Amino acid sequence: MSFDPWGSWRAAAAQWAPPGTPAFGGVPGAGAGALPPPSFAEFARQFQQAAQAFLGAGGATPANEAFTRFLRERFAQLRMPWSFDASGLAGGPGGSGATASGAPGGSGWALGAGREHQERLQRLGAAAARLAAAQQRLELLWSDALREAAGSYAGQLGAQAGQDFKATPEALQGLYDRWVDCAEDAYGRMAHSEAYCDAFAEYVNAGSQWRNELQAGIEQWARLLDLPTRSEINSLELRLRELEQAARRDAGAAAGVAPARRTKRRTPP
């Protein structure tokens, strides 16, 4: 997914401009987004009116409630430039369609002091969506295999229709074992297919992505709380390994022991 900041900005600006208004420049008018948010100018006008009414009333309770209600309603509807639903945008964040508009951090262009954290949350949301999609793909294939198995099983039983059947424990187990054979056969064919191998790999890769994003988020909090992180411990362990190897080399040299006997040449680069 390529990131086109200029394209994203223009698309975002278009949401705040009336139809026909150039995306860049001009006075923002009625929005054109998915939800009908008030234009910024309209919002500013309403805010001004509500604020004046509140102040003019000297902060009296009815005015206070009215102003509070106004703020709650307007901010609930207001779509910040970085929180628009970008799922249909080409080239912008979430343009791949992988991000749900309700994902943590929203799905729009990250901007401002919290940009880095918003991007992290957006990546986590995208990873979760990817994982869910990958799981669904696998489940569909499972369903196909089970349907095939059921058909095969029914066909085998149908061949025995009309025969005497005594429901002894052995006979019932035989029926069950036959179902398992059908199921494993169908599953085996499906499991070897390229479609399943692709879906399985995608599921694992999506899960890895989700876990790694989650880990990055937890590490962020660990750093804030001055707790050790995996990255720090890895760095320490790498240093420890280097020290151990150097100590072994030095100990060997001091004892006059030749390096481990090799019967092969090193592979040329």
Next chain:
Amino acid sequence: MNAAAAAGCSQRRAVLRRGKLTLYRYEPIARPGNGPPLLIVYALVNRPHMMDLQPDRSLIRGLLSQGIDVYLIDWGYPDGADRLATLADYIDEALPACVAEILRLHGIPALDLLGVCQGGVFSLCYTALHPAQVRHLITMVTPVDFHTPQDLLSKWVRKVDVAAWVGQGNVSGDALNQLFLSLMPFRLTQQKYVHLWNEQSRAQDPQQLENFLRVEQWIFDSPDQAGAAFREFVTWMYQENRLARGTLDINGLRVDLGALKLPILNLIGRRDHLVPPQSSAALQRLVGSSDYTALEFDLGHIGMYISARAQREVPPAIAKWLAER
């Protein structure tokens, strides 16, 4: 069942400890033969006591009863401190240390090596790098060509981003269990329990139940895998098939199976669903030995260790092959 059952049934003592690794020597139960000691190199996945599960299901007891002096490497349970351990650490540091200790204890220049499954891969690599220290090499249910058409595990991981999967830690043994179970999900997660229930309902047999649970305990007693080594093994073997292609390097040294000239015995499970027989059989075309023997048994992967047929056939076959040389 008691805790001792988890460690195997034969008497043994530790002769070397190195990190999480323990090298065990088994107490003899028969008159010793004339051959060198046999070092068993088990896989990192699962615990090695499967080879010594119970008195009537123990390949190790079978080998001991043939007069073979048996050693076993127990790799232990890796934890977070081991996640940077690489394949070279196992194959070219830990394994040589165990071999060196055995050679020192016996005052001999070379021993016999039996590699099981992934341990067989380690054994092949070690022997290729240190051929002078191995007199006879035995591989059991060992994958060599990881790209045979029947290798489902290999197909599944071919497009997996292994580095992302491993991340910065170890790979959970539970996750690997789930992977293995999903190779035959209906049989391994349902049918065997249904059969157990039916059999116990017909004839309550505490011994059979205990045997079943002992195997169950082993199946789900899966150590975590050291992250770096796991990443290398899956990438180099399952994805890139370096061992069969002759492009595997350990510590900068090429593992050339064609340079293996020593006697080799390759034990193959004809019904092995984890290591397809074709994967093991590929060893024949890759080694340079003129004394190569392949024995196929009509057994699955686990059956090669614990089935009654395995107890009857495998240890005598190994002993006979060794005695002939």
